[in-house]
Amino acid sequence: MALLEVKNLQVRVAEREILHGLTLSVNQGEVHAIMGPNGSGKSTLSHVIAGKPGYEVTGGEILFKGEDLLAMAPDERAAKGVFLAFQYPVEIPGVATMTFLRTALNAQRKARGEEEFSTPDFLKRVREVAGSLGIPQEMLKRGVNVGFSGGEKKRNEVLQMALFQPSLCILDEMDSGLDIDALRVASEGVNALRTPERAMVVITHYQRLLDYIVPDHVHVMSKGKVVKSGGKELALELEANGYAQYQEAAA
């Protein structure tokens, strides 16, 4: 059984259909890359998987570990192991990053019937992970993402991912806004999370990220559909030839 099974998904936003029957299957341990032109629906797919309100699913289904994901509230999905690293992480003034991390982690654990982390264990864990991602302690005292640079926000997403240990990680343009060194550090953080159980869906426009996070499968999305799937060499081909031929295929 696949970990994530998206079948013939049709999604409307504001009366307009954005995804027109998208199918995608991700197994445990696999890394899938999704590429495609701006506006092809990549973020829409990631939002629908995470449960963002405002999207109307008019057809198809999403199964996660065999269960109907669309029937679950966003927090239930998170507790079950779905994690979306946002393309544009929001700023939450007045909520200290540390408080946020602890509240979120413990909410997930509670929902799974696990014991909440004790404060010292939690602090130790956050320090370790933050250290490995080059996130200074001082940043953790600030409001969530408040005053963070674009790259710092992305690193904060990877920090959460490492902390929550989800079974499915969706990275929506993790590489945008990261400088060359930060990209390497963040990618190493992501690679450290690769296990035979955990799967990743990496949305990106650039081969450079896939040099670090080497995918098992690459999909091309165009106009709300997956129009081509292949191995990691497909990304190289896209880099050389662009999307023109696939856009025609979708039209």
Add this chain to the structure above:
Amino acid sequence: MNIAVAKTEKADVAGANFASVVAAAPGSGKVADARREAFDNFQRIGLPHRRIEDWKYTDLRASMRDVLPAAPAPDAAALARAEAAVKLHAIDGVRRLVLVDGALATSLSDLAALEPGLSIRSLRAALDAGDDRLLSLDTSNPMTALNTALMTDGVVIEVADGAKLTKPLQIVHIASGGAPAAMFTRSLVAIGKDSAATVVESYIAAEGAGLYQVHDAAVITIGDGARLDHVRLTEDSREAFNIAAAEVRVGTHAHYNVVGITTGGLVSRYSSTVTIAGEHAHVETNGVNLLNGKQHADTTLVMNHDVPHCVSREGFRAVADDRGHSVFQGRINVRQPAQQTDAKMMTRALLLSDDAEADNKPELEIFADDVTCGHGAAIGALDDQLLFYLRARGLPEKEAEALLIQAFVGEAIEAIADDDLRALAIAAAERWLAARG
């Protein structure tokens, strides 16, 4: 003394009983004269209603309907219930002064071993001694007039010049949960030149308390170069009325920092007039209302800048759920001599339901020409983007909302200087959030 001072349509209901109320009330001579005059003022208007501009949003004639009979002096059982409630709300490291059903309960109060420079008396004793500082409040406000007429007890706190109290003073108003009744209290806080003090006023109820009325007033004077930190925590029972007024006078180079949190009560109103009478004074007032069900809370502030070179800041935040109704009326008066005044007022309201309401009435009256004055207001709902982010990280809906609400009110609570008191205010907000489910 268990006399109805009912006030409904006609202003003559209590007249017959009033003579006996006054006869039993503390103070004679000018105190008794002031009571009589104040009662006449009250009788002329009666309970304020929506057609009185200042009470437009808080129509006591409609919500309170009657002034309840004054509570009897607490008996042993009432004191025991009050003691249990005090324990529940206890803060470490404060000097506690407890008023049970409007009477100073010496057995529950820390009146021994006062720090040098600190003096504490009961209002009763001060009125008996004819202390007319207690009669200074403006009785054109009908509810202040009623309070002047019927005040029975309270605390009179004086801090000598130069004395810096390290221990906060907490005045706890407790309704013991007897038959529905009213308490008429007044307190005085006078802190001398170059002194410092922290005063907390808590309004709480013993378990099982339902309907009661708090009618309270405070006279506060802050000497030159002195600093007063003032915290008000209104956590009355969900059926209670809390109608309070304060007049604050701030001296030269003095600092007044006040934070009020209202999470309890059915109808609460705090009318405060701050007069900045000395140059280079600094006043900061912050308030938070957390309301749900049918709770109504009204904060009405008048900031008088009488002299030059002073700074005032007003920050007020409201969170209203269900049919909660929050009111903020803020008036800044800058008199002609008060050049170089820097006065700002900002209100923000967060509405959590379609039926919740927040009214905001800022007024600036400026007669000086070289000033920086401004006000701003914002009203809105919780940000969906932020809510989704939190939920995507595993927080259930109510928890996500609670975290954002805490962040929203947190900024106002941050203004409380003392760590323990700040924790107390946060705990009050958390209790409100937890009760929300």
